Amino acid sequence: MRVLVVGGGGREHALVWKIAQSKEVSKVFCAPGNAGIEELAECVPIQPTDLDGLLRFADKQKIDLTVVGPEAPLVAGIVDLFESQGLAIFGPSKKAAEIEGSKAFAKYLMDRYDIPTADCVVFEDADEALHYVKTEPLPLVVKADGLAAGKGAIVCHTREEAVEAVQRIMVDRVFGDAGNKVVVEEFLVGEEASVLAITDGENVVTLPPSQDHKAIYDGDKGPNTGGMGAYSPAPVVDEEMAERVRREVLEPAVRGMALEGRPYRGCLYAGLMITEAGPKVIEFNCRFGDPETQAVLPVIEQDIVPLLYGAAKGKLGEGPQDLQAAKWATCVVMASGGYPGSYEKGKEIRGLDRDFGENVIIFHAGTKRVDGKIVTAGGRVLGVTGLGNTITEAIERAYWAVGKIVFDGAYYRRDIGQKAVRRLQAQERRNRR
Ligand code: AMP
Ligand code: GLY
DSSP: OEEEEEEOSHHHHHHHHHHHTOTTOSEEEEEEOOTTGGGTSEEOOOOTTOHHHHHHHHHHTTOSEEEEOSHHHHHTTHHHHHHHTTOOEESOOTTTTHHHHOHHHHHHHHHHTTOOBOOEEEESOHHHHHHHHHHSOSOEEEEESSOOTTOOEEEESSHHHHHHHHIIIIISOTTGGGGSSEEEEEOOOSEEEEEEEEESSSOEEEOOOBEEOOEEEGGGEEEEOSOSEEEESOTTSOHHHHHHIIIIIIHHHHHHHHHTTOOOOEEEEEEEEEETTEEEEEEEESSOOTTHHHHHHHHOOSOOHHHHHHHHTTOOOSOOOOOOOSSEEEEEEEEOTTTTSOOOOOOBOBSTTSOOOTTEEEEESSEEEETTEEEEOSSEEEEEEEEESSHHHHHHHHHHHHTTOBOTTOBOOSOTTHHHHHHHHHHHHHHHO
């Protein structure tokens, strides 16, 4: 098979890395890719939102399967376009991608199909939203309805914060049309986890659970980012919880989407809060997570290409089992100083040519090659994944490799994976008693 991966971040590097290992695959292309992806795939300079350009390329190059990384082309309808031309593509249709593209739609779906989530109210009018956040008990979470690059949800502990959040989204329109509506919801208490599932619109195959680290600073402090690191599997989702996530969240969501006339094919990402009462959905995404994918794919031993192709064709069948983790992985994101605010680009990255051995994988995100050197080209620059037989080993290997890589202003969190370590230690103490 000739496979095209759309996107150019760390998630796409992980997808290309995994897909290139498949014995079904003879050639991988990536649009636009990055300096790391170049080593594994032929990169072509077409932007993920240039749907016509991607279609022309896939057609001319006789691509057998296109796999879409980011949400923007999915929400813009790339799957509908490719399928109208008879091309196989992994991802949800435009109408199905609304599960991420509109939080109000996702909330409607969860309400209608009894999927556990935070209680919420949706507002189209700024004054009504302001009145509401001035009177409801705190904390509250204020969210822009549309896409906001992971930055559209604001947890508000004070009235001032809640009023400012509504103002910024609906009046100042810092996220543009994504702020036509706001969702104001109850604050959930628990530990977060991400469960990714591959579905053909009917059958669901789950991937090992993972945990993202969204805040910029250690201890989950500071503003949210696209994600500063991840590990997999996530012990907070044990076998029993995984079964509940499947039964209470994933299966009803897939069934609900079919009943709504929006059959969902592709990767369904459930962003969850694991509460005392069980799993509750914080958000659905219509794609693989970033940086979760850089931790999840390396722990899976199976070939995922038959699953991606089966899902794209709407024929996963009853056969495939959920994918299990064969080891542990921790991905530490190295970012440009200043991210998620403004930052400089074009800093030379040193140390990448070293042999890190088979237990470290360096996934590139915002990098590019200039005059033979690899330089920074984005906020999140690298995702350094360490593998091990324990979470501690995976963490140590990731941070050992991070210590060998240098660029001006490099910033990374030092506590990726520590929640898992603490949870496992507490479990062990309980077992000994
Ligand atoms: P979202 O953009 O909806 O994924 O939200 C981004 C982040 O805000 C989440 O990963 C959580 O850390 C936090 N968050 C969102 N909604 C809630 C909620 N209802 N309760 C507690 N934290 C939340
Ligand atoms: N890591 C969060 C996301 O992919 O949306």
